[in-house]
Amino acid sequence: MASKKRFTLIGMAPSGEACLVRDADGRVWVSSIYADTEEVAADDADRIIAEHDWMHVDRRFSSWDELEKYRTTHAVAPPPRFPDFADYDADEVRDALEETRTATSADARGEALMLVADILAHSPIVRTDDGLYAEVVARLSELTGRPRTSAPISPELADAMTRFALAA
Amino acid sequence: MDVAAAGAANATMYATRAAELLLRHPQLSGLAALLAGSMPSTNVDGGKIAIFDGAGAVLDARSIWTARSGGDRAKGVAAFERSQKTWLARRAGFEALWEHGEAFVYGAANPGHAGAGGRYGAFCLVVRPARVAGPHSAVFPGNTAALYGRESGPADGAAARAEAGCWPFVDDIGLAVFGDEAAAIASSDWPMLACNEHRFLEVVTAGPIALSDVVEVRISTEHHADLNRWSALDRRGRLTDPEHQNAVAGWRIVRRWVNRTRPHIALRIL
Numbered sequence: 001m002a003s004k005k006r007f008t009l010i011g012m013a014p015s016g017e018a019c020l021v022r023d024a025d026g027r028v029w030v031s032s033i034y035a036d037t038e039e040v041a042a043d044d045a046d047r048i049i050a051e052h053d054w055m056h057v058d059r060r061f062s063s064w065d066e067l068e069k070y071r072t073t074h075a076v077a078p079p080p081r082f083p084d085f086a087d088y089d090a091d092e093v094r095d096a097l098e099e100t101r102t103a104t105s106a107d108a109r110g111e112a113l114m115l116v117a118d119i120l121a122h123s124p125i126v127r128t129d130d131g132l133y134a135e136v137v138a139r140l141s142e143l144t145g146r147p148r149t150s151a152p153i154s155p156e157l158a159d160a161m162t163r164f165a166l167a168a
Numbered sequence: 169m170d171v172a173a174a175g176a177a178n179a180t181m182y183a184t185r186a187a188e189l190l191l192r193h194p195q196l197s198g199l200a201a202l203l204a205g206s207m208p209s210t211n212v213d214g215g216k217i218a219i220f221d222g223a224g225a226v227l228d229a230r231s232i233w234t235a236r237s238g239g240d241r242a243k244g245v246a247a248f249e250r251s252q253k254t255w256l257a258r259r260a261g262f263e264a265l266w267e268h269g270e271a272f273v274y275g276a277a278n279p280g281h282a283g284a285g286g287r288y289g290a291f292c293l294v295v296r297p298a299r300v301a302g303p304h305s306a307v308f309p310g311n312t313a314a315l316y317g318r319e320s321g322p323a324d325g326a327a328a329r330a331e332a333g334c335w336p337f338v339d340d341i342g343l344a345v346f347g348d349e350a351a352a353i354a355s356s357d358w359p360m361l362a363c364n365e366h367r368f369l370e371v372v373t374a375g376p377i378a379l380s381d382v383v384e385v386r387i388s389t390e391h392h393a394d395l396n397r398w399s400a401l402d403r404r405g406r407l408t409d410p411e412h413q414n415a416v417a418g419w420r421i422v423r424r425w426v427n428r429t430r431p432h433i434a435l436r437i438l
Binding site for chain 2 (some may be wrong): 013014015016017018030032033034035038046047048049050051052053054055056071072075076077078079081082085091095096098099100101102103104108111112114115118
């Protein structure tokens, strides 16, 4: 009887950012958050794990979803990340604004708009630093001044724009 | 033996081979210039960026695993050895040839791009060339574990000593290794010929490499956009899986280095 286990997680980066998977046909693939899934020579599996300081797993799964769930569950927890918007300082605000500058797709621009709106609405530093306020508003204007994306203006964004007297 | 001494002993050999190639293919002076301007680099993921940030240095593999093991060296070395599996004898055999071999950090001579291993990690850390030009540092014509290590038994020390080189003549080494192939292709393809996932000049140096010796972080345009998008999602609590969160954590650390805590490090989006 053929095995129902279709995918083998050969090894993974402890952070979960990339892993090596063998499919039911014995083909080996690199799955990475940084690139499309790509086939590699099966003989290279151990070398790749060794060179990149990954860990061997050698566990079989009956579906890709099961494999992904294992990878997510067993990836090391990330270090402390972002503070609440209320605790943003000027550096954090400027970093966030910088992040929005590579948003080109409709979805990414929608997310960027929401981020700037959240900062306007929830980060007190913006209200006490005139220069920073001007930077945030300028960025918001840039994002809203371009051709309308498919992302609708959320109630949160509309509220922020109203509070700061910006034209919708 | 200091690996740098083995490399220095081959300076004339590599210079002679490079001169012969330039005589046959004068256009390779462009390749020589490209290689002379290359920089030592290594691609890492966000998880490793966090470890290096905590240590204040780029670490060797055993030290990386020790950090992952909460600072327990014995556990870290055991985890390192498990990770190496069939490559342990090759890697350890090569390192046993040299003083401080177990502390080697491995990289590649990078002729100006964002690194050959982008799918394994978006962050290409570029090291000051002088850091790999001194003792316990060398340049080899390829993957040292594959070239000189063996699945069992000691590494091929004679071959390793015969092919070692040093950073100050990395252009001669590169000409000797890639010259004939480079002469047959367009010069625009030289950067990827000289540094891709499967072929590269491997740079070894005894670590740790202090972050003060890291001079650039290179990120591809595509990865830069991805990192920013994930970061924007994470700020709003909408990035739920740890692999992307680890990437964002690495990106946040890199930005902190560049903008605030280590301003000598330049960020290059390529």
